[in-house]
Amino acid sequence: MAETTKKIVQEIKIDLDKCIGCRACEVACSAYHAKPRYSSINPARSRIRVIFDDLNDVYVPIRAGDYTPAECTGRHTYTINEKEYKECSFCGVACPARDYFKEPDSGLPLKCDMCVSDPPLSEPMCVQVCTCDALTYVEREIEAGPEVSREEIEIGLESMANKYGWKRVIDTVARMSNKD
């Protein structure tokens, strides 16, 4: 069996009670990810958004996660400390059900990259400007399985298979290779 390795997990902890709803995180994120860097400000391009429902005291900063082509068929409503939260308020997915985490011009999905840069930042930008500490940054070391390196063709084939199923891929490869 291959050796396990250590891996650093970057995490932004969110304290909903501390958020004052100032959206400085959105401003800083959009500036940092603008090209060239800081060249424009636009919270709509931010990879962190504060989900707001001020009359119901809902202030949830949420980080952009993966893209999904389909919205959920059913959703939960959570009641926490007598307050109702929609499941979407906690969900970082760029999905068709809402406008969050999509480039406003192209509609392409946005994803938080923890402000990866060279040299690295001390903390992601959103955390740096969050003076009320609703957002805090932590790094955790976890045990990870052996790193498996894969060839590019494997990754490509896998995505073909995800789309069409292995059977069609194999049949097509077989049919096409027979032509030679």
Next chain:
Amino acid sequence: MRFAETGFDLEIDLTRGNIERVKTDPGLTALHLGGQGMNAKILWDRVGPEVDPFSDDNLLIFSSGLLHSTPVPGANRTCVDTFSPQTNMYSHSLFGGFFGPELKHAGYDRIIFRGKAENLVYLFVHNDKVEIRDATHLQGKGALETGALLKEELGESEAQVAAIGLAGENRVFMATIEHANSSASRGVGVIMGDKRLKAIVVRGTKDINIAKPAELFNICNPMYREIYENEDCGDTMAHEDDEEFHVNNFAWGNARARNVGFWNAEREVRWREITEAVRLRWTGCYNCPKDCHQAIRLPGKQTYFQKCYSKLTYAMAAYEEIDFNYDFLAVTQEYGLDGFSTPQVLAFAIELYEAGILTDEDLPDFPESGGDRFYYLVEKVVAREGVGDALANGVYHAARQIGKGAEKYDHNSMKKFEQVPLKLGMINYPYFLMYATGAKMNITQIEGSYPQVAIADKEERQKFVDRWDAAPKRFKDWFLSWEPRTHPTVEASVNICDWNETMHYIDDSIGTCAFLSSFRGQFGGRPPYHIYNLPEFISLASGLDLDSDKLWEIAARNRNLVRAINIRRGLRRVDEKPPEDHWKKRDPEMEAKLLDEYYKFKGWTHDGIPTKETLDKLDLDFVSDDFLERGILSASEGES
């Protein structure tokens, strides 16, 4: 490319239903920046002195500040300007929150409304899509409730809404415009109602370009922490449970008398308990680390936001216990009523009743307690029912409409507008000037850079001055030689008034919050933004070539333009006096001298009219031409 601003205005004709996107002149930005300065230019150009505030030709302008949507922390105050039916003068208000930045992201620096809709409407702006829509289904809805309903109806949870409540709909002069955690007061809500405009909904997803992005971000990033940790800025009093300052120093009832001794340890404990029980959280405005606004929820009532000075104003005006205030605010916030003037109007009505000027005929079944009377009166005022119709016009006009000696009870208004309920002993020179000559209708919008009181201990005084980065040298010298309970010299007083108001004119054109700058220098002397660091923020954001002198000159230009607008509508020296009984001990001779010297310093005539020389030097030739043509300036005064 335009930096920091979008370069476009939205022109909405509510009478004809016409919508235009109009490119603006970047030259004007260099002259006036944005916000109040640009609004003043538009009002001067387009609303003549003959225009009645309630006519179609009056404009209502919502303007972002030049620094909105840049990374500069704390730039979020939207500026609303129009002409007030209460004063028949220029009317200016500001509100925090998120509106101005959102408007800019939609692609507009300001929205200019003219005309009146036939029925209640709202404006929907989503980037390039702009529509005037029917709002009759929102008639009578609360101000914040309207925002929530519109966001739901439009499926625009991220939109920002500014709306009026029933008070605005019924053209109550004290009506506010409510947005998120903030309100615009001082006589602008009434015009929104008069134009039959219930709300503005804005959603914007466009970029704002910055002239020197990396450099600007570099100086902005440390500001978050500096502002957050600076205990001398933000609404410091909002966070205190000890309300002794306001409760003991401000006059109760209809701005009548102090109630010294009311505040005590027991009440302070109870006040903390009450407040903690109703507060959901502290909230902030766009891109600002200070949390100056309380989200308040009372059982069975809708959430509202308490900010600034309204904490106990209703309880004090009604001579009620402290419990009363949050309950009553829940009502007035949804009606959209100003927490400064409304308490005085209601208390004024109670005084008239007690004096027998208003009778049981005017106020049938009038309750006994101050609190119950306030609940009773506020309904009448908001509905403009019976005597409420007169009261809804503010103390000055109500007194004259009611007559029978009611005029005597109008003792705290100035230029027909209710003032802060302060009743003091000895006249204060700089404050005399600020009250008398200010154009922003409320002392909090005029004072703020120079400390209100001297420091007795010489060493402490020196220490204060040593770290007073915000102050030009002459003010440091004056402060060092200022002994407690003495008057600053006339020269110092004139300069103090000038500096104080100048900083507000800067804030109100770039959209930064007075709690971070123009209002906060007077307590602690450490405002995060001041005349020496602001030019860099503005230059890096906008590309304008600015230094402190140039910025001061722009503020002077805007100040003189606002002055000119009021002068053209008839304002003169004779109008420039504080409320009759604001100070017990007056000094008419000194007051005249102060006005003389202030006018001279400003380059105004003996009657307070900016001279041609002053105007031309500030590139306001179009004003001096107009003044000469109208005979406001005679040829000889023009030359002086």
